[in-house]
Amino acid sequence: MYTNSVLQTDYPWTKTPLVASAPMLNIAMAPLAVSVSAAGGLGFLAGGFDVSALESNLEEAVHLIKQSSAPIQETYASTAVLPIGVGFLNWGADLPKSIAAIEKYRPCAAWLFGPRSIPDDLRPWVEQVRAVTEGKTKIWVQVGTVAEAVAVAEALNPDVLVVQGADAGGHGLAQSASVITLVPEVKDVLTTRQVKNDIPLLAAGGIVDGRGMAASLALGASGVAMGTRFLASSEAKIARGYQDEVLRVSDGGSNTSRSKVYDRARGILSWPVQYDGRGVINKSYIDSAEGGMSDEENRALYKEELKKGDLGWGPNGRLTTYAGTGVGLVKTKLPAGEIITNMIQEAKAILQQLKA
Amino acid sequence: MYTNSVLQTDYPWTKTPLVASAPMLNIAMAPLAVSVSAAGGLGFLAGGFDVSALESNLEEAVHLIKQSSAPIQETYASTAVLPIGVGFLNWGADLPKSIAAIEKYRPCAAWLFGPRSIPDDLRPWVEQVRAVTEGKTKIWVQVGTVAEAVAVAEALNPDVLVVQGADAGGHGLAQSASVITLVPEVKDVLTTRQVKNDIPLLAAGGIVDGRGMAASLALGASGVAMGTRFLASSEAKIARGYQDEVLRVSDGGSNTSRSKVYDRARGILSWPVQYDGRGVINKSYIDSAEGGMSDEENRALYKEELKKGDLGWGPNGRLTTYAGTGVGLVKTKLPAGEIITNMIQEAKAILQQLKA
Incomplete structure (x- = not known):
């Protein structure tokens, strides 16, 4: 159940279940993003609301990828698609500059979040990102309610929905449920409305270890997105x-x-x-x-x-x-790769035990 | 992993994983509590903050149990312990009247919640409940933070902790996490402090179906407590x-x-x-x-x-x-027994699939 063929096709170096690192503003820079992808996750670089440094950060990522693990080196060499994504805060990020960077560097995904409205701050992004990369840069959209998930799914046909619950750190909707009810309700409503078959949902908000990952899978997610856990990674650019x-x-x-x-x-x-x-x-x-x-x-x-x-x-x-x-569950600083390896192992062990 | 020998010993008619119905004020009366236990769950009668009707409600429960499913009839006949629990709102419930009712009817558990403080509103309850039933009435305490869980575990040695997250309906702490982080952090801290080995945790708050149940088990709970789902049960006393x-x-x-x-x-x-x-x-x-x-x-x-x-x-x-x-996940009114049977079946199917 936790293998998702769409995710494995689109991001062939990733392990299952998928772990994405969130594009935390000023913190998720090239070293963290590349380390996450090198360990079989999907690392996101923070584009934020001011994309003036985006091209130089992507250039750094290219440099790091070329020295990194075989799977991501090979993916990049054979596809010319960067095995990391870029996250944007869409209420503020400059569209033409962002599109120019995406066209030049072709990140595997653009994670869109925080629009003033879908027509103003998401639709033109989705159209232009897909146009300049012939669909190679996949569209991830972060949502926090069922209504938002439905509106985004119907208007934009995203490749992934990041479903963020109220436990998340940093920005999110002031009014929302946690993933315990949000993920299953989004799943049910999208299925009932037949918006898109089997759009992968990534659970975000409160997931820091294999227990949260196993729980997310049980709730219907195909993987997880984590921010807080990676604040205590060796590669985070953090005070x-x-x-x-x-x-x-x-x-x-x-x-x-x-x-x-x-x-x-x-x-x-x-x-x-x-x-x-x-x-x-x-x-x-x-x-x-x-x-x-x-x-x-x-x-x-x-x-x-x-x-x-x-x-x-x-x-x-x-x-x-x-x-x-x-x-409160984050007690040790670890390299991002260990965080990912440990949590996948822990989640699998839990699911083995629970089945018994 | 989801079998818990303490729970199976203390409440021998129950299925695993355990489903408890919350003692919802004015709504969780004898018909709901008995139906839940008859289906292999553990039903709680609302004692609330005004226990003047508690004895007559317990009398009704005895009457219903005597006509109910074989497992709970037999448990009651052989042990003289009622196979339902009673919930109290401890900031208001009258202690002598409650103890008198507990001594007379011997419910299998007393679920304590909402104290002004542990010394004022929990400790005397725990001591007297245990004294008048020779420990036959087990002590359940509802908590909403890690600090509360530790304080309660250390002061009261409860038989069960109901760990309630922010998604819960009705009363709870204004400031808390959801079960996605609260359950594992409580589990870790109790283990680290060696407060009590393996005290069963029941996850509460946002659990309405087999997905929430499977997730709760992955997070480290031994079962679940549900309120909202039983609002849409045939047996709820609800407008x-x-x-x-x-x-x-x-x-x-x-x-x-x-x-x-x-x-x-x-x-x-x-x-x-x-x-x-x-x-x-x-x-x-x-x-x-x-x-x-x-x-x-x-x-x-x-x-x-x-x-x-x-x-x-x-x-x-x-x-x-x-x-x-x-x-938002509650779409059909069902008999309480069907709710329980369906969710246990769904949780087991999910865990089977995820393991594969």
């Missing part, structure tokens, strides 16, 4: 203070919260209104949510806090530790 | 308008929300501050959350709405439809 905080925090549901304050404190004000972000509860959050501090003051204190560097993270700090509720 | 709304609502993450307004509109003001409840978004919610309506006006309109009877439920109504995000 020491941020990474230490990820390793420290336990009881993920108690010590993280969904809020818009993390964006406001950093002066990032352009996300569409339906999104917020899950981060570790810190001073920015508490002063705003409990103390009623103004955004202006919170932002000024945030700017001051930046001077502290790594010491600015933590429960008494103000720098943002975006992380999902699975943060 | 037609409420049940119809459960069957109607789709996209559970979009169309339900966690809020305290449902309590405030009904004039129920005694829940400890850390709890709220998940219900279908309706006029009470929208007027409060979006329109800033005062509780006084909202409550007055709620009282008016009561006169409409079944027509008072629905998106334009004001009567509360407590339900979890799994409500």
Whole structure:
């Protein structure tokens, strides 16, 4: 059941079940993306909302791929398609520049997220990405509700839907279910409406190990997408203070919260209104949510806090530790490849045992 | 892996994996509780916060058990322990009256939930329940965070922990993770701290079918507890308008929300501050959350709405439809026994397929 022939055809170097690494802004750069793909996952490079560095990051990825594991080297040599994807924040990313980079580098997938609307920020992307790569760059769209999944599936015929539940770290819908109900309901509704047969769903939000992976498969997903777990990978481009905080925090549901304050404190004000972000509860959050501090003051204190560097993270700090509720399960920093190998092995062992 | 010898010893009529029905206030009465146990689950009768009708409800349960399936009849005849449990809302339930009922009827389990604190509202219950039934009435405690699970496990040595995630309908912690991360983190922490070996965890919150059950087992639970699914059972004591709304609502993450307004509109003001409840978004919610309506006006309109009877439920109504995000997966009203049989069968089929 967890083999999906579409995924294996489109991304021939990947193992099953598929593990994708999320295109975390400023963190998921070429080293992480390439390491994930080299280990049989599918690594995504963060394009974000400002794509000015995208071409140089893709150039770095090409360089790393040429020195990497045989399966991805060979895929790239034989297909001229990059065995990594690129993620975009579609409310802000520049379309012509992004399309130029995609045409030149041909990543295997474009992960689209955060549009103001489907017609404005997704449809032209889908049409142009497919046109300039003759469909070689597959279209992944991240959704957070059943309604969104249906609208995207009907309007865009995506190759993959990333189904993100409320446990996810960083940005997502302020109002949503977790994957425990979202994945099966999306699956049922797409099947009933016969939108597209067997569109692969990747579960995202709270999956950090083989247990979450096995659960996702049971819910009807074909694989998983993970962010928080890769924050504690050797290849993440992440401040020491941020990474230490990820390793420290336990009881993920108690010590993280969904809020818009993390964006406001950093002066990032352009996300569409339906999104917020899950981060570790810190001073920015508490002063705003409990103390009623103004955004202006919170932002000024945030700017001051930046001077502290790594010491600015933590429960008494103000720098943002975006992380999902699975943060309490992340206790060790590991190379991305080990994370993937371990979790696939663990998921398979669980499924073996449960069947018995 | 999903057989748990403790559960099978303590509740010998039950099938594996264990399905418990939650003690939903005013809804989970003797017919539902007995039907669930008769089908090999473990049915809970709602004791709630006002136990004045508890003895008569238990008397009705005895009557029904004596006419019910052979396994539960025989268990009751041979052990004099009732093959159903009773659930309490511990911030309000009267301890002496509850203990008297437990001593007289000896339900197989007492499900404790919603204490103001462990010393005030749980410890005396646990001591007295165990004393008056020589431990025959097992102690189930519902928790919603890792910290709560550890505190309860260390202080009370419970027989079962019901681990409730944020997708659950009705009351729960305002701040929590879903079961996707909560169940494994509770499991890991209890194992690491060696609090108690192998205390069975039941996953609650968003589980409505065999997919959710299989996922829960993969996450480390020994079984599941369900509320929302049994709202659409033949035996639930539920208004037609409420049940119809459960069957109607789709996209559970979009169309339900966690809020305290449902309590405030009904004039129920005694829940400890850390709890709220998940219900279908309706006029009470929208007027409060979006329109800033005062509780006084909202409550007055709620009282008016009561006169409409079944027509008072629905998106334009004001009567509360407590339900979890799994409500979108509940499409048919079925006898409780069929719900249980179907989901165990579905979970086993999924695990067979996934292993292959």
